[in-house]
Amino acid sequence: MQASIHPLTCYLSLNPPTHKGNGSLTVNKAFRRTRKIHRPISSSMGIPEKGRHVNSDGIERFYLGLDFGTSGARYALIDKQGQIHAEAKREYPLYLNGESVDWGRSWKETLFSLLEDVPIYLRPLVASISIDGTSATTMIVNSSTGEPLCRPLLYNESCPDALPAVKSIAPPNHTVCTGSSTLCKLVSWWNSDSENKDSAALLHQADWLLWLLHGKLGISDYNNALKVGFDPETDAYPPWLLAQPYSSVLPSIVAPGSAIANVKEDVRQNLGFSEDCVVCAGTTDSIAAFLAARATEPGKAVTSLGSTLAIKLLSKSRVDDARFGVYSHRLDDKWLVGGASNTGGAVLRQLFTDVQLQKLSEQINPSLPSSLDYYPLPAIGERFPVADPNMNPRLHPRPDSDSDYLHGILESIARIEAKGYGLLKELGATEADEVFTAGGGAKNDKWTKIRERVLGLPVSSAAQTEAAYGAALLALKGARQ
Ligand SMILES: Nc1ncnc2c1ncn2[C@@H]1O[C@H](COP(=O)(O)OP(=O)(O)O)[C@@H](O)[C@H]1O
Ligand SMILES: O=C(CO)[C@H](O)[C@H](O)COP(=O)(O)O
Numbered sequence: 001m002q003a004s005i006h007p008l009t010c011y012l013s014l015n016p017p018t019h020k021g022n023g024s025l026t027v028n029k030a031f032r033r034t035r036k037i038h039r040p041i042s043s044s045m046g047i048p049e050k051g052r053h054v055n056s057d058g059i060e061r062f063y064l065g066l067d068f069g070t071s072g073a074r075y076a077l078i079d080k081q082g083q084i085h086a087e088a089k090r091e092y093p094l095y096l097n098g099e100s101v102d103w104g105r106s107w108k109e110t111l112f113s114l115l116e117d118v119p120i121y122l123r124p125l126v127a128s129i130s131i132d133g134t135s136a137t138t139m140i141v142n143s144s145t146g147e148p149l150c151r152p153l154l155y156n157e158s159c160p161d162a163l164p165a166v167k168s169i170a171p172p173n174h175t176v177c178t179g180s181s182t183l184c185k186l187v188s189w190w191n192s193d194s195e196n197k198d199s200a201a202l203l204h205q206a207d208w209l210l211w212l213l214h215g216k217l218g219i220s221d222y223n224n225a226l227k228v229g230f231d232p233e234t235d236a237y238p239p240w241l242l243a244q245p246y247s248s249v250l251p252s253i254v255a256p257g258s259a260i261a262n263v264k265e266d267v268r269q270n271l272g273f274s275e276d277c278v279v280c281a282g283t284t285d286s287i288a289a290f291l292a293a294r295a296t297e298p299g300k301a302v303t304s305l306g307s308t309l310a311i312k313l314l315s316k317s318r319v320d321d322a323r324f325g326v327y328s329h330r331l332d333d334k335w336l337v338g339g340a341s342n343t344g345g346a347v348l349r350q351l352f353t354d355v356q357l358q359k360l361s362e363q364i365n366p367s368l369p370s371s372l373d374y375y376p377l378p379a380i381g382e383r384f385p386v387a388d389p390n391m392n393p394r395l396h397p398r399p400d401s402d403s404d405y406l407h408g409i410l411e412s413i414a415r416i417e418a419k420g421y422g423l424l425k426e427l428g429a430t431e432a433d434e435v436f437t438a439g440g441g442a443k444n445d446k447w448t449k450i451r452e453r454v455l456g457l458p459v460s461s462a463a464q465t466e467a468a469y470g471a472a473l474l475a476l477k478g479a480r481q
Contacts, residue, residue, distance in 0.1 A: 053080050053127070053479070055124075055125060055274065059125060060079055060080075060125065061079075061080070061125050061126070061127035061479070062077050062078065062079055062085060062122060062125050062126050062127065063077070063078050063079070063080070063126070063127060063128050063129075063472050063473075063475040063476040063479060064076075064077050064118065064126050064128070064129045064130075064472060064475055065077075065078070065129075065130055065131070065132070065288070065468045065469060065470065065471025065472025065473065065474065065475055066111070066114060066129070066130075066131045066132075066209075066468060066471055067131075067132050067285055067288055067466060067467035067468035067470075067471055068107060068110070068111075068131065068132065068133040068134065068205055068206065068209060068285070069134065069285050069306055069307065069467065070134060070155075070306060070307035070308065070346065071091065071092070071306075071307050071345075071346075071349070072089055072090055072091045072092055072110075073089065073090055073092070073107075073110045073111070073114055074087065074088065074089035074090075074114075074466055074467075074468040075087060075088055075089075075114045075115075075117065075118065075468055076466060076468040076469045076471070076472045077118060077122060077126070077472065078469070078472045078473075078476065080476060082473070082476075084469070085122065086118060086119055086122060087466070087468065088114060088117040088118075090110050090113055090114055090117070092106045092107070092110055093106050093109055093110070094106060097151065100151050101151075102151075103151065103152045103154070104139070104148045104151075104152060104208075107205065107208075107209060108209075108212060111131075111209050111212060111213075112271075115271050116271065120272060123271055123272040123273050124272055124273065124274045125274070126273055126274070126277050127274075127276070127277060127278070127475075127479040128259070128277065128278045128279070128280050128475040128476070128478045128479040129213060129263070129277065129278075129279050129280065129475055130210075130256075130257060130279075130280040130281070130282050130283075130471045130472070130474040130475040130478060131206045131209050131210050131282040131471055132206055132282050132283045132284060132285045132287070132288035132467050132468075132470065132471045132474075133204060133205035133206030133207075133209065133224070133282065133284065133285060134154065134155040134205055134284070134285055135155055135204075135223075135224065135226075135227060135284035135285070135286065135340070136155050136180055136181060136182045136185070136204070136227040137152060137153070137154050137155045137204060137205035138152065138153045138182050138185040138186065138202065138204065138228075139152045139202070139203045139204065139205065139207075139208050140186070140189050140193075140196075140200050140201070140202055140249070141200070141201050141202075141203055141208065141217075142196070142199050142200070142201070143199055143200060143201035143217060143218065143249075144199065144217075146201075146208070146211055146212075146217050149193075149196045149199075149200055150189060150193075152205065153185040153189075155180070155308075155340075156180060156308065156342055156381070156383065157180065157185070158178075158179030158180045158184070158381060158389045159179055159180075159184040159185050159187070159188035160179040160184075160389055161188050161191070162179075162183075162184040162185070162186075162187035162188040162191065163177070163178075163179050163184055165187050165191070166181070166183050166184050166187055169240050169241070169243075169244065170183075170229065170240060170241075171240075173320070173321045173322045173323050174229070174320065174322060175226060175227060175229075175320050175322055175327040176227060176228070176229045176322070177322040178322045178325060178383065178387050179389050180383055180389075181227045181228070181322075182202075182204070182225075182227040182228035182229075183227065183228050183229050183241075186202055186228060186246060186249070187246065190245075190246045197246075197249075200249045201217060201218050201249050201251065202228065202249045202250055202251060203217075203218070203220065203251060204220055204224040204225070206221075206224055206282035206283070206284070207219060207220040207221075207224060207251060207282070209282075210260065210279055210281070210282055212267075213263055213264065213267055213279045214260050214261040214262070214263065214264060214279035215261065215264040216260060216261050218251045218252055219251055219252055219253075219254060219260055219281065220251035220252070220253055220254075220281070221253065221254055221255065221256045221258070221281040221282055221283055222235070222253050222254075222255060222256070222330060223256055223283040223284050223287050223329050223330070224282065224283065224284055225250075225251065225253050226327060226329055227327070228241075228250065229241040230253055232329065232330035233318070233330070235253075237250060237253075254281045255281065256281050256282060256283040256287070256474055257280050257281060257283075257473075257474035257475070257477035257478045258280060258281045258478060258481065259278045259279075259280050259478045259479075259481045260278070260279050260280060260281055261278070261279055262275065262276060262277060262278050262279070263277045263278075263279055278478060278479065280474055280475050280477070280478030280479075281474075281478070282471065282474065283470070283471070283474060284329075285304070285306070285310075285467045286302075286304045286310035286312055286338070286340065286438075286467070287312065287329055287331075287336060287470070288467035288468070288469075288470030288471045288474070289302055289304045289306075289310075289312075289438035289439065289462075289465070289466075289467040289470055290302040290304075290312045290314075290331075290336060290438075290470065291469075291470030291471075291473050291474065292438060292462060292464035292465070292466060292467060292468075292469040292470035292473070293436040293438060293462035293463070293464065293465075293470075294462070294463065294464070295314060295434075295436055295462075296314070297314065298314050298315055298316050298334060298430040299313075299314065299430050299431060299432060299433040299434065300313075300314050300432075300433070300434055300436070301313040301314065301338075301421065301432045301434065301435045301436070302435070302436045302437070302438055302462065303417055303435055303436075303437050303438070303451075303459075304437075304438045304439045304467070305344060305345060305437055305438070305439040305440065305441025305442060305447075306344060306345055306438075306439035306440055306441070307344055307345045307346040307349070307440075308340055308341060308342055308343070308344040308345075308346065309340070309341040309343050309344040309413060309416065309417060309420075310338065310339070310340040310341075311338040311339065311340075311417065311420050311421065311424075312329070312336045312337075312338040313336070313337050313338055313421065313424055313429055313430065313432050314331065314334055314335075314336060314430070315328070315334065315335045315336070315337040315424070315429040315430040316334065316335070316430050317335065317337075317428055317429060317430065318335045318337070319335070319337045319424060319427045319428055319429045321427055322387060323387060324339070324384060324385050324386065324387055324423055324427075325339040325340070325341075325382075325383045325384030325385065325386070325387040326338070326339050326384065326385075326423065326424065326427060327339065335429075337424050337429040337430075338384075338420075338424065339383065339384030339385060339420060340383055340384055341382060341383060341384045341385065341416055341417075341420065342377050342378065342379070342381060342382050342383055343375070343376050343377055343382075343413050343416050344413065344439075344441070345439070345440050345441055346378040347376040347377060347378050347393070347395075347409065347413075348376075348406075348409065348441075350378055351395075351405075351406075351409075352402075352406065354440075356402075357406070357444070358444075360402055360403045360406045361403075361406065361410075361444055361445075361446045361447065362446070363403035364403055364406065364407045364410070364446045364450075366446045366447075366449035366450045366453065367449070367453065369411065369453070370404070370407045370408040370410075370411040370412075371408075372397075372399070372404070372405070372407070372408025372409075372411070372412065373394075373408075373412065374394050374395050374396075374408055374409055374412040375391070375392075375393060375394040375412065375416070376393065376394075376395055376409050376412055376413055377391065377392075377393035377394075378393070379393070380392055380393070384420060385416065385419045385420045385423045395409070407450075410444075410446070410447045410450055411450055411454065414447070414450050414451045414453075414454040414455065415454055417451060417454070417455065418454050418455045418456075421435075421455065421457075432455075432457060433457065433458075434457060434458050434459075434460075435451070435455060435457050435458070435459045435460075436459075436460055436461070436462040437451075437459060437460070437461050437462060437465065438462050438464075438465045438466070438467065439465060439467075442461045442462065442465040443461070443465075448460070448461065
């Protein structure tokens, strides 16, 4: 792998944004004031830069990132300094298709609703778009129409039926050797399908959403493709995977943020994007959150405290071990080592509303350890730091006090996080020396203090906690290509 400066590094020290979304559409007030006297961004910064930073009238361009997380989706619209000019989020509408949720319909509707939330006067100035999605969320689609051939298999679903076949072809403890891997989901479908093999294509959630905008089917990125078996070190699918009959459905792979194609004409016309608006390859949600945090040195880590707990540690050395759910994503000449636990906000949401979380957290003394020892899971099954699809949640005994109960849960999740970072060190990754937090849990200061005590490390909320911001940085990178 060639050593080079990560294309995003030059943006990672951008000025923190002036504005944060509050669940509805927000537009940077400062931007409103200058809206009437649109000055080319270069008026205060010298000559307009080449590329997609000003349009033909010399007016500033913007970069759009969308994050499709577990419980909802968000967008962030930034300028080339990283200032946020608009952002919004939406919960997923839920439609049933027989017994199961029609996720394809929900995600597609959410995508175009969010694009319509972008202020109409800013859309012609959007130079590029990128999207992150949940990792290993697998879609098998018709290779001509892009229509799903079966229901999407979500990031935390497991197909243990395929595990023996996958373990028989992959190297020992390879990232794909876990039931929740994309490859296990593909093999499970391949073994169960009798009529669509010749017309199938595999895509990840982010790939499929991006295809809706650019229209070129069969393209993914090397972060999303890690769990189907793509090797980011050799930049290729390994021979043991290409030798399989189902290798024909695998997508071609580009780097995250790579320009793929301009927005399709029908989408462009309907939404008012410019002819040169380019759609760029995406990444996974926890990597987008890492990019948003702008952590650039080995030893820096980002814990995404969303519905799940995903940790990402910037490491000089690569570590992969499916026995513990540990794998390494590529980030230029370094590795993002980590894993994703099923613990996290989804359990909290089963027990408390966000308002209750806030009020109960105020009653917690974070300097006092909780004696309650739980393993908070929303359902049976864990991916990391224990890869056990049959692990049971442990959330009892429940004390009379809800704040004590929450304290025990937050502390127990912190212990899982600490176990995860300790495991990465044991397996040879660069030792973590600072943790930034992204996701919904980042706003809980008491939890941050509990985590600092349990981890024994400085823990802070990233300047940007939304993965959508990281996706916007990818769009900014793509606009420069
Ligand atoms: N004050 C809080 N303390 C801890 N967790 C919180 C708080 N507010 C919200 N959350 C959790 O944040 C999660 C949502 O975070 P988010 O990053 O949007 O998740 P995702 O992107 O995975 O859907 C919810 O599961 C919720 O329980
Ligand atoms: O748990 C998740 C849902 O939010 C993450 O998408 C995912 O598991 C993290 O995977 P990766 O490390 O490949 O980004």
